[in-house]
Amino acid sequence: xxxxxCLSKLVINSALxxxxxxFAQFSTGAESTAIATTPSSSTKxxxxxxxxxxxxxxxxxxxxxxxxxKLPNIKRMMESGSYGxxxxxxxxxxxxxxAALLTGMYPKTNGVPDGPMRVEGQSxxxxxxxxxxxxxxxxxxxWGQFGHDKRIVLLSMPGSTPPELKTNxxxxxxxxxxxxxxxxxxxxxxASIEQxxxxxxxxxxxxxxxxxxxxxxxxxxxxxxxxGEEKNSSYLKLDLYGASVFAKLQRTKVKGGQRLTAVAFSxxxxxxxxxxxxxxxxxxxxxxxxxxxxxxxxxxKFHVISAGPEEFFRIRVLVDxxxxxxxxxxxxxxxxxxxxxxxxDFPDNFPAQLVYYPDDKKTFLSEVKQxxxxxxxxxxxxxSKYHPDxxxxxxxTPNQMLTSKWWMGYVDPTSLRYRDISDRQRKQLxxxxxxxxxGIDTIVGKTLDNADQDTLIVFSSDHGAIxxxxxxxxxxxxxxxxxxxxxxxxxxxxxxxxxxxxKVVFLKMSNIYINPNGLGPTYKRTSGPEYDALxxxxxxxxxxxxxxxxxxxxxxxxxxxxVESRLNLPPDRTGDLVIANRPGxxxxxxxxxxxxxFVLPLESGYKQAVFAGNVRGLWAPFIIVGKGIKRDHxxxxxxxxxxxxxxxxxAMNIESPRKMEGRVIDEIFVNx
Amino acid sequence: xxxxxxxxxxxxxxxxxxxxxxxxxxxDDPVLIFGKPYIRVSSLAGSRAYEMKGADGxxxxxxxxxxxxxxxxxxxxxxxxxxxxxxxxxxxxDYPGQHSxxxxxxxEYKPQFAETNREDYxxxxxxGFANQNKVAGACLPDLIAYRHMYGFVYxxxxxxxxxxxxxxxxxxxxxxxxxxxLSCEP
Numbered sequence: 001x002x003x004x005x006c007l008s009k010l011v012i013n014s015a016l017x018x019x020x021x022x023f024a025q026f027s028t029g030a031e032s033t034a035i036a037t038t039p040s041s042s043t044k045x046x047x048x049x050x051x052x053x054x055x056x057x058x059x060x061x062x063x064x065x066x067x068x069x070k071l072p073n074i075k076r077m078m079e080s081g082s083y084g085x086x087x088x089x090x091x092x093x094x095x096x097x098x099a100a101l102l103t104g105m106y107p108k109t110n111g112v113p114d115g116p117m118r119v120e121g122q123s124x125x126x127x128x129x130x131x132x133x134x135x136x137x138x139x140x141x142x143w144g145q146f147g148h149d150k151r152i153v154l155l156s157m158p159g160s161t162p163p164e165l166k167t168n169x170x171x172x173x174x175x176x177x178x179x180x181x182x183x184x185x186x187x188x189x190x191a192s193i194e195q196x197x198x199x200x201x202x203x204x205x206x207x208x209x210x211x212x213x214x215x216x217x218x219x220x221x222x223x224x225x226x227x228g229e230e231k232n233s234s235y236l237k238l239d240l241y242g243a244s245v246f247a248k249l250q251r252t253k254v255k256g257g258q259r260l261t262a263v264a265f266s267x268x269x270x271x272x273x274x275x276x277x278x279x280x281x282x283x284x285x286x287x288x289x290x291x292x293x294x295x296x297x298x299x300x301k302f303h304v305i306s307a308g309p310e311e312f313f314r315i316r317v318l319v320d321x322x323x324x325x326x327x328x329x330x331x332x333x334x335x336x337x338x339x340x341x342x343x344x345d346f347p348d349n350f351p352a353q354l355v356y357y358p359d360d361k362k363t364f365l366s367e368v369k370q371x372x373x374x375x376x377x378x379x380x381x382x383x384s385k386y387h388p389d390x391x392x393x394x395x396x397t398p399n400q401m402l403t404s405k406w407w408m409g410y411v412d413p414t415s416l417r418y419r420d421i422s423d424r425q426r427k428q429l430x431x432x433x434x435x436x437x438x439g440i441d442t443i444v445g446k447t448l449d450n451a452d453q454d455t456l457i458v459f460s461s462d463h464g465a466i467x468x469x470x471x472x473x474x475x476x477x478x479x480x481x482x483x484x485x486x487x488x489x490x491x492x493x494x495x496x497x498x499x500x501x502x503k504v505v506f507l508k509m510s511n512i513y514i515n516p517n518g519l520g521p522t523y524k525r526t527s528g529p530e531y532d533a534l535x536x537x538x539x540x541x542x543x544x545x546x547x548x549x550x551x552x553x554x555x556x557x558x559x560x561x562x563v564e565s566r567l568n569l570p571p572d573r574t575g576d577l578v579i580a581n582r583p584g585x586x587x588x589x590x591x592x593x594x595x596x597x598f599v600l601p602l603e604s605g606y607k608q609a610v611f612a613g614n615v616r617g618l619w620a621p622f623i624i625v626g627k628g629i630k631r632d633h634x635x636x637x638x639x640x641x642x643x644x645x646x647x648x649x650x651a652m653n654i655e656s657p658r659k660m661e662g663r664v665i666d667e668i669f670v671n672x
Numbered sequence: 673x674x675x676x677x678x679x680x681x682x683x684x685x686x687x688x689x690x691x692x693x694x695x696x697x698x699x700d701d702p703v704l705i706f707g708k709p710y711i712r713v714s715s716l717a718g719s720r721a722y723e724m725k726g727a728d729g730x731x732x733x734x735x736x737x738x739x740x741x742x743x744x745x746x747x748x749x750x751x752x753x754x755x756x757x758x759x760x761x762x763x764x765x766d767y768p769g770q771h772s773x774x775x776x777x778x779x780e781y782k783p784q785f786a787e788t789n790r791e792d793y794x795x796x797x798x799x800g801f802a803n804q805n806k807v808a809g810a811c812l813p814d815l816i817a818y819r820h821m822y823g824f825v826y827x828x829x830x831x832x833x834x835x836x837x838x839x840x841x842x843x844x845x846x847x848x849x850x851x852x853x854l855s856c857e858p
Contacts, residue, residue, distance in 0.1 A: 115766030115767040116766060116767060116775065125774065126774045127776075128776070128778065130763075130766050130775045131766060133759075135759070135802075135809030135811070136815075137803070137805060138803075138804070138814075138815070139805075148713045153716075162807055162808055164806065164807050166721070167713050167714065167721035168713065168715055168716045170716060178775065179759050180755050292758065293754065294754050325754070325755050330748075330751065386716055475770075475771075495770070497771060507769070507772055508767050508769045572814070588770075589772060590769075591770065
């Protein structure tokens with residue numbers, strides 16, 4: 001027994017010694033590294049894929065930033081491996097490009113050309129397949145090709161849920177997948193008809209579902225504590241996921257009247273747990289919530305975005321993104337939470353909510369920091385608890401920031417909004433963007449620290465982001481043409497399409513559905529002279545469309561018969577036309593009373609339906625470090641996102657059971 | 673000096689993969705579950721997992737879940753079935769728009785729930801379809817590769833809880849045969 005203990009200790013010590021040797025290759029800088037000298041293959045993989053992490057040779061030149069010392073861990077990777085740019089497949093958004101990265105195949109083969117996907121025989125109102133779901137894929141993802149003996153952890157990965165891996169794996173969903181308990185963070189704001197109208201649909205996450213911004217007035221019936229005597233307060237009850245929190249709005253006399261100066265919070269309506277002034281955050285508070293009739297342990301964190309004159313308040317309740325009902329296996333939520341605290345997966349919401357008031361930006365930035373902190377700490381936690389052979393990790397924060405209202409439109413000189421601010425203001429915006437990039441770099445650092453010499457380390461992203469100057473409300477054009485028949489819903493004030501009488505409609509993200517005999521009740525792809533004529537008319541209408549500056553939004557309109565050969569898309573999951581837009585524009589579904597086609601969007605960044613080959617702002621980084629990979633090697637030409645997995649498998653000496661469409665990037669291997 | 677050289681040897685063996693990482697669970701010989709032989713497979717987060725493969729693409733995956741008593745087992749079953757059911761609920765689309773709002777699995781592809789409470793065991797399951805990656809939620813004909821039964825078996829006398837994924841050829845009636853032969857005796 002004693003001998004056994006000694007041996008165990010010896011094995012552990014020796015393993016630690018070996019690991020420390022492995023770590024030394026990164027921690028001592030480029031001169032001492034020796035990772036690429038062994039011409040054998042890596043047996044482990046650590047692949048970090050921050051979403052929307054723009055990298056291009058012109059403006060977001062992260063390789064130069066790294067060389068300048070701003071991104072020291074990316075610099076370590078560059079010095080230890082090979083690096084270059086990777087071009088997204090079309091459409092240049094998250095679901096299509098994560099599927100391309102994770103399968104090494106085009107959408108025409110992996111079956112994921114979009115987020116919402118419609119098919120023949122079903123209503124266009126209801127999408128049949130969601131591109132973020134693992135069930136949408138027609139081929140295995142990378143994690144399904146390693147066999148039972150590899151320990152696999154997937155963190156916040158699009159397309160990973162419902163979990164495909166039920167043994168020897170951990171799947172932490174984060175935002176994605178349409179599986180399990182969604183607990184979005186929410187804003188509570190003073191009821192205001194003007195603002196509510198302004199937000200309209202965007203305040204809702206889901207039309208029949210919860211609102212991401214909720215409007216309410218103080219009500220004395222929520223007074224707390226019941227025996228308290230406070231004259232200068234008013235009271236709110238904040239209901240969220242079956243739980244209630246009580247808030248007390250505290251007023252102070254100021255010149256000319258009173259104003260709100262602080263908000264107190266209580267979970268039981270008796271004890272004040274925290275009092276927050278403008279801009280302050282509370283700690284996390286554990287709370288039991290409900291989801292589909294099940295009790296779930298969660299956590300809330302309170303934040304006063306602003307409270308001020310005229311009784312105005314805007315309160316953010318951040319909700320733990322991880323719980324036992326959105327991870328696999330379920331005890332992982334408690335295990336990781338007890339180690340590093342509740343999960344902040346990414347800032348803001350989708351659709352964006354922190355875009356309406358100047359103070360929203362501060363809240364957004366604070367959530368950026370919290371999400372990066374959580375994801376950085378998660379790397380140590382996951383490695384120490386689960387010792388994964390394969391760790392694939394996404395964080396959505398870069399995409400949220402670069403497509404939000406506040407940055408891209410003002411830092412990229414190709415934007416029409418670029419000159420709306422001063423250079424001094426722009427310098428501040430750049431420093432905020434750079435902080436986010438540095439934050440991602442610190443996660444890279446943790447990835448490197450936890451890798452051993454058998455680990456292939458890959459850093460990449462699904463796409464970049466470019467300025468969005470104008471939303472193109474194409475359905476307003478189709479309505480003017482008489483191709484869409486709609487009525488205004490008296491309850492919501494929103495247009496409702498009469499699918500039976502409508503012949504042409506645009507639906508996200510890049511599809512136009514056409515049938516001269518009507519688009520409902522179910523969609524049927526048709527043919528014949530009438531169809532051909534109408535489709536040609538639609539193409540002509542789109543082609544002649546131009547904004548007030550004479551700029552045309554349409555890049556290409558591709559008929560469904562040609563989408564496979566020209567765009568690598570699956571014809572059975574696309575519309576009758578697939579439309580690509582030129583940079584600066586973005587397609588939108590809205591039908592509005594004013595009939596405007598070109599409108600200024602709230603967001604200032606975009607990535608959805610642009611051909612990325614010549615639009616460098618949509619490019620993303622690819623850095624790879626491991627056995628047999630050249631060190632300090634700049635890849636000569638941009639690669640495609642579908643090339644990454646074949647290259648990774650080659651580096652790991654893995655034979656994929658199915659031939660991938662991407663190519664192996666031969667030039668990065670020591671022995672080609 | 674001597675221990676260093678032994679240590680170096682072990683390091684070398686670890687690096688070469690000769691010494692198995694002690695964290696991974698051992699894969700044992702076949703074990704009898706529900707009266708059938710299963711192969712134990714590696715499991716990362718503590719529970720024991722087993723798999724059986726048969727003819728016509730049959731794959732049965734079983735995970736033994738720790739449950740102190742029947743009440744804990746039933747609560748766990750309730751949570752997990754709610755989670756499974758959520759895949760098929762009408763939900764918002766990934767990129768919502770004015771007219772892109774809802775993802776909905778057509779009724780014909782939604783799994784059907786059933787449960788049986790016998791003296792020796794309780795079984796609750798959904799019967800539906802899975803895609804070729806063995807993921808529930810195949811809601812289009814071209815995605816369907818397996819008939820998929822997902823559920824739980826609680827053996828009362830043994831106080832054992834099993835999570836069950838049963839994948840079979842959709843043209844066959846393998847799940848019914850499995851359920852008919854179900855037994856908590858080894």
